Amino acid sequence: MRRAEAAYNMAAIELDGVEKSFGDVRALRGVDLEVEEGEIFGFLGPNGAGKSTTINVLLDFVRPDAGSVRVLGRDAREESVAVRERTGVLPEGFDIYDRLTAREHVAFAIDSKGTDDAPYPVLERVGLQDAAERKAGGFSTGMRQRLALAMALVGEPELLILDEPSSGLDPNGARELREIVNQEADDGTTVFFSSHILGQVEAVCDRVGIIREGELVAVDTIEGLRENVGGGSTLVVEVDSVPEDAAHHLKSLDGVSEVTIEGTTLRITCEDDMKMDAIQELEAQGAEVSDFSTEEAPLEDLFAAYTGEEA
C-alpha cells in the first residue's frame, strides 16, 4: 500500500530550474535535481553553498523565485502539508521546547501527523527511552538531535530529509544514526540528507549531489565521482634509486598526469591501465622496483576538486 507509487518509479524529489535570491545574494542559481524513490541521497556542499536553502524550498519554508519543486509527486508549495504528512524532517538549526518532555515532543509529532503511534517505542529507537519524562530543556545537543529524529520517524515517513544530521552527535551517535538511516532505507524509505563532509555520507549513500555557489556541480555515485575527477588512483612505487629525469620520462607517457618524488618513493597519478607501463618505464630507466601499491584519491581531494575549496 505504502509503496503503491513505486511501481511507476516516481521521483521522490524533483527540482527543476529552481532559483532563489535573498536580496543581492543568489542562493540558488537554477538547480535541477532528481532523487529517485527508495535511494539514499547525500547532498553535499560547503557551508553557504545553498544546501539549507534547497531543503527549505522542499519544505516550503522558503519560496523559490523561479522553477518548480515537487516532493513525493506533489507541488512543494501548494501541497506542502500533504508533503509533510509523508515526510520526516530533521531540520538544521532548530530548537526544541525547553519546558516539554521528550515524550510530549513525540506526542506532539503524533498529533500533528494524525497517526496512532505510541511515543515510547519511537524514543527507544533513538535511544532516549530513559529520558522520556525529562524536560528537553536540559538535553545535550546530541540528545536534542535524537529527539528531533524521533519526531521525524513518527508515522513511517516515505521520505526522510535530514539536514546536517550528524552535527552535535558523537561518533557513537553518528553510527546509530547511520543504522537508523539504513533500516529506514531497507523499508523502502527515500533518504535525502545534507552534509558538508563527504566522509560522512560515503558509507551510506547510493548517490551524492554536490552543490557549489547555488549550482549543482555533480550528481553521481562516489565511484562515478572518482572516475570523473580523473586520475582517480595513485601508484606508489618504491625504488632503489630514482633515475635522473624519471619524472620527465614518466609524464611523457600517455595517461600519466602527475609525478611526485620523495626520496626513493615515486607517486604517480595515472589511469588504471597505465600502471604496468609506468613501472616498466622506470625499470627501463635503470631503477630497481622493490615495492609498489595503489592508493585511491582521498575523499577530501575529490570534494575539493568539485567545490574548489581546500580540503
Next chain:
Amino acid sequence: MSWQAVAEKDFRDAIRSRLLVVLTVLFALFSAGAAYVVTEIDPPQQAAFTGEVTTFLLIVGLLQATAVFIPIVAIAAAYRSLAGERESGSLKLLLSLPNGRLDVVVGKFLGRAGVVAVALFVGFAVGIVVTASLADAFSAPEYLAFVGVSLLFAFVFVAIAVGVSAFTASTSRAAYGSFGLFVVFQFLWGVLAQGIAYAANGFSFEGIEQGDTIFNLFQLIQILSPTTAYQQGARWVIRLIAEEQEAQQAAADAPFFLEDWFGFVVLAFWIVVPLAAGYLRFEASDL
C-alpha cells in the same frame, strides 16, 4: 487540520513558564487590591450618593483598572508566541511537521488564549472573594458576566500580540509592536478621534454639536478602540443582568454604533483582523 495539536502543545509549553506564574499572582493581587480600593478608599460617586456599593458600581470602578491591566497580561503572555519560535528555531520543528501556517497562527492564538484564561480565572477567583466580602450587595451573575467580558477583552490583546508576533522574527520588535498598539488604543485613541473630527470639520472644533455627522464620526472612532468597546460591552451585559432600566435609555434614534451591544462587534473585529493580518504576512514570508 492540526491546529488542535498546535494549540495543545502551545498551552502545555506556555502554562509552565515562570512568566505565567508571575502574571497570575500579579493578577490575583491586582483584582483583590482594585476591589478594595474601589469599595473602601475611592468609591464611585454614585455610591456616595446612594450610600451603597453595589456589584455593578464596583465593577464600573474596576473597569478603569482592568482596561489597563488585562492588555498588559495578555500581551506579555502572547508577544513571543511566533517571533520567539522563529528566533529560537523551534518553528522549524513545528513546521517540519504537517502543520499549515494557518494551523500555527490559529493554534497559537488558542493556546495563548487558554493560558491567559487560566491566569484571569485564578486572578478573578481571588478577586471574587474580596469583592464578595466588600460589596454591600454582591451579585455573582454580574461578577461572572464581568469576568466573561474581561476574558473576551483579553483575547483581543492575545490576538493583537499573536498577529504582531507573526510579522517579525524578533521578539523585541514583537514586544514594541504589541505594546505600541496598546499605548495607541489606551492613550492616543481619544486624541486621534478628536484630530479626525477636527480635520473633518475643516480644521476647527467650532459648530460641532451632539448628534450631527461629525460628532457621530467622533463617537464612532472612539468606540472602535477595543478599550472603549470593552468598557461599553461590560456595562451593557451587567446592566442587562441587573435589569437596570437605564440600560435601555439610549435614545431610539441614536446611531447603531452607540448602542451598547456594538462593543461586542468591535471586540470581535479586533480579534479577527489582527489574526488575519498576521496570518497573511506569515503565510507570505520566507522563514
